Amino acid sequence: MADLSLRHVSKRFGQLDVIRDLSLEIPSGEFAVFLGPSGCGKSTLLRMIAGLEGLGGGEIHLGGARIDTIAPGDRGVAMVFQHYALYPHMTVRQNMEFGLRNIATPQPEIDRKIADAAEMLEIGELLERKPAQLSGGQRQRVAIGRAIVKQPRAFLFDEPLSNLDAALRSRTRIELARLHHRVQSTMIFVTHDQVEAMTMANRIVVMNQGRIEQVGTPMEIYQRPRTRFVAGFIGAPAMNFLPVAAIREEAGRVVVTLPDGSTVTTAVPTTALRPGAALTLGVRAEHINPGAGTPARVEVIERLGERTLVYANLADGSTIVYDEPGDVVLAVGATVHLAIDGAATHLFDAEGMAVHG
Amino acid sequence: MAEVGSGIGQSRWTNALFVAPYMLILFGLLIVPLCLGIWLAFQDYDMLGGWAGGVGLENFQNLLDDRIFRGTVRNTIKFVLMTTPAFVVLGLFLALALNNALRRSGILRTIFFGSSVLSVTIVTLVWRLVYLPDRGLLANALGLLGLPGVDLVTSQVWALPAIAIVTVWWIIGLPMTLFLAGLQQIPPELYEAAALDNAGRWRTLTGITLPSIRRTIVVVAVIEVILQFQLFGQALLITGGGPDNTTRPMVQFIYEAGFRDLQLGFAAAASQVLFALMLIAALAQFWAGRRQGA
Numbered sequence: 001m002a003d004l005s006l007r008h009v010s011k012r013f014g015q016l017d018v019i020r021d022l023s024l025e026i027p028s029g030e031f032a033v034f035l036g037p038s039g040c041g042k043s044t045l046l047r048m049i050a051g052l053e054g055l056g057g058g059e060i061h062l063g064g065a066r067i068d069t070i071a072p073g074d075r076g077v078a079m080v081f082q083h084y085a086l087y088p089h090m091t092v093r094q095n096m097e098f099g100l101r102n103i104a105t106p107q108p109e110i111d112r113k114i115a116d117a118a119e120m121l122e123i124g125e126l127l128e129r130k131p132a133q134l135s136g137g138q139r140q141r142v143a144i145g146r147a148i149v150k151q152p153r154a155f156l157f158d159e160p161l162s163n164l165d166a167a168l169r170s171r172t173r174i175e176l177a178r179l180h181h182r183v184q185s186t187m188i189f190v191t192h193d194q195v196e197a198m199t200m201a202n203r204i205v206v207m208n209q210g211r212i213e214q215v216g217t218p219m220e221i222y223q224r225p226r227t228r229f230v231a232g233f234i235g236a237p238a239m240n241f242l243p244v245a246a247i248r249e250e251a252g253r254v255v256v257t258l259p260d261g262s263t264v265t266t267a268v269p270t271t272a273l274r275p276g277a278a279l280t281l282g283v284r285a286e287h288i289n290p291g292a293g294t295p296a297r298v299e300v301i302e303r304l305g306e307r308t309l310v311y312a313n314l315a316d317g318s319t320i321v322y323d324e325p326g327d328v329v330l331a332v333g334a335t336v337h338l339a340i341d342g343a344a345t346h347l348f349d350a351e352g353m354a355v356h357g
Numbered sequence: 358m359a360e361v362g363s364g365i366g367q368s369r370w371t372n373a374l375f376v377a378p379y380m381l382i383l384f385g386l387l388i389v390p391l392c393l394g395i396w397l398a399f400q401d402y403d404m405l406g407g408w409a410g411g412v413g414l415e416n417f418q419n420l421l422d423d424r425i426f427r428g429t430v431r432n433t434i435k436f437v438l439m440t441t442p443a444f445v446v447l448g449l450f451l452a453l454a455l456n457n458a459l460r461r462s463g464i465l466r467t468i469f470f471g472s473s474v475l476s477v478t479i480v481t482l483v484w485r486l487v488y489l490p491d492r493g494l495l496a497n498a499l500g501l502l503g504l505p506g507v508d509l510v511t512s513q514v515w516a517l518p519a520i521a522i523v524t525v526w527w528i529i530g531l532p533m534t535l536f537l538a539g540l541q542q543i544p545p546e547l548y549e550a551a552a553l554d555n556a557g558r559w560r561t562l563t564g565i566t567l568p569s570i571r572r573t574i575v576v577v578a579v580i581e582v583i584l585q586f587q588l589f590g591q592a593l594l595i596t597g598g599g600p601d602n603t604t605r606p607m608v609q610f611i612y613e614a615g616f617r618d619l620q621l622g623f624a625a626a627a628s629q630v631l632f633a634l635m636l637i638a639a640l641a642q643f644w645a646g647r648r649q650g651a
Contacts, residue, residue: 050549050553051552051553052549052552052553071552071555072549072552072553073552073553073554073555073556074555077553078553079549079550079553081546081549081550083544083546085544085546085547085549085550086550087547087550087551087564087565087568088569089568089569089571090568098551098554098556098564099553099554099555099556102554102555102556102557102560103555146550150554
């Protein structure tokens with residue numbers, strides 16, 4: 001099956017660099033998610049793979065063959081658009097047939113492929129309806145069906161869940177993961193939603209300002225973010241970032257002093273540090289333990305049911321968010337004592353790069 | 358109950374005030390004349406002799422027996438059949454060619470629409486210079502190709518097509534603009550999906566573009582049928598209805614019957630025939646458009 005390979009790809013819109021010298025390999029059969037904030041270039045990159053945008057430079061290869069020089073229809077890719085882009089004047093069946101007819105597929109084969117896809121997606125009863133007669137979720141399925149019948153080497157999804165309501169979105173996530181398991185094709189999924197990325201991806205490609213920030217499995221990205229941007233983008237609530245006032249060494253590890261005077265012993269060896277660099281400490285809400293430690297004043301309490309997020313002010317005025325159990329008894333204005341689990345913290349230098357051991 | 362009733366009654370009257378100006382104009386200038394026209398069609402009404410009472414269907418019988426009137430019906434229908442398809446096909450072609458953000462296209466759109474704002478006198482004047490035998494633009498162009506000049510305007514065969522060409526040139530801007538508006542309603546994503554579906558240019562046109570603007574096509578066809586049935590100025594000014602009545606349109610017949618011969622009842626009857634023809638043609642197209650969509 002196909003290997004998708006992007007080699008030194010770039011793209012400019014006027015003066016704006018949308019994609020900057022980007023290289024990426026996606027192994028065959030993988031579910032890769034391009035994740036990033038709006039304007040990071042992830043959709044543009046997907047459209048370049050599809051052939052809907054030209055390349056400013058570089059090459060794209062799929063399954064060993066160069067595809068950036070050939071027409072979109074000949075690339076062996078199928079795309080599911082954000083707004084589905086179903087042909088409004090055609091029935092569901094005609095929508096699915098259109099691409100197959102254009103490559104002169106024999107009618108019995110068309111019928112078989114549509115029947116298979118309709119069964120897989122449970123849209124058999126909808127085949128003679130027009131898109132206007134379908135709900136959002138049904139249109140979504142038809143759009144996926146239109147892609148499946150082409151049996152592409154790679155599926156391209158451009159934020160296809162953003163128009164669905166929350167319940168349908170989480171159900172579709174599961175169905176897409178199941179679909180990927182069944183068809184075993186390479187899938188590339190663009191989203192700005194880190195939950196979609198974490199739940200569906202084999203591999204997440206985090207993008208920012210036209211560059212790849214990090215490529216890795218969901219847990220790699222979550223546990224070992226390579227940059228401060230990735231650390232802040234992945235995970236809810238966002239990671240806490242605290243400026244480091246001073247550092248010293250203890251048993252080969254970096255010990256940082258925070259502006260409120262408290263100290264945290266990190267797992268970072270001092271040998272990894274460059275002298276004189278300004279540092280930022282990153283720590284996730286679940287790695288801050290209430291009970292003993294530095295004092296903080298509770299400012300906002302967000303109850304999520306199974307857990308409670310508490311936003312508290314440290315002595316120097318900076319805000320920190322941490323986890324409490326769902327049923328914790330706590331009032332705004334109360335004083336809590338917080339201990340940061342030093343081994344689970346991250347250090348970032350002035351350029352936003354993580355300092356790892 | 359009384360309080361509520363009076364409250365609603367009051368608001369009704371004030372509401373009516375808002376629509377009153379429009380209603381006055383609608384009734385005064387449209388509904389009353391329409392009814393009067395229908396009534397006149399069944400009367401013997403001469404502008405000099407005055408009203409001589411109802412005559413039933415006599416005016417219509419006279420029309421049916423009138424060789425010239427039958428000719429004008431034929432001419433008008435021929436003219437509509439020549440111009441309406443031209444407006445649809447050419448308007449769509451121009452719209453497709455100019456539906457982009459290029460500066461050049463913007464200028465051309467303005468030029469093509471520009472002629473629509475000219476009055477019929479100017480347009481016919483321009484085209485008389487084109488059609489002028491021996492010295493006209495057309496004669497010169499044919500001369501350059503070594504072909505003999507033709508006098509279209511005095512030809513029984515070519516005079517009506519010549520008027521049709523003038524008309525298409527004059528107001529092609531409106532169908533073009535309507536088609537442009539229709540084309541711009543098509544989401545660009547559909548074309549991207551079609552490109553990924555291996556649709557070539559022709560397949561994209563027939564499979565995506567044309568079905569998407571089906572309604573616009575019907576609207577343009579209906580508007581043009583209604584407009585072109587009312588052919589008058591161009592024919593009057595270019596050929597005066599000749600040669601041998603081959604370009605005389607129905608409206609000219611009505612005009613001459615009513616305002617030259619002053620036979621108002623007879624002219625009104627001819628108007629009703631024109632009205633009926635336009636209504637039938639327009640309804641037929643709406644019906645055809647709806648059937649295709651179903």
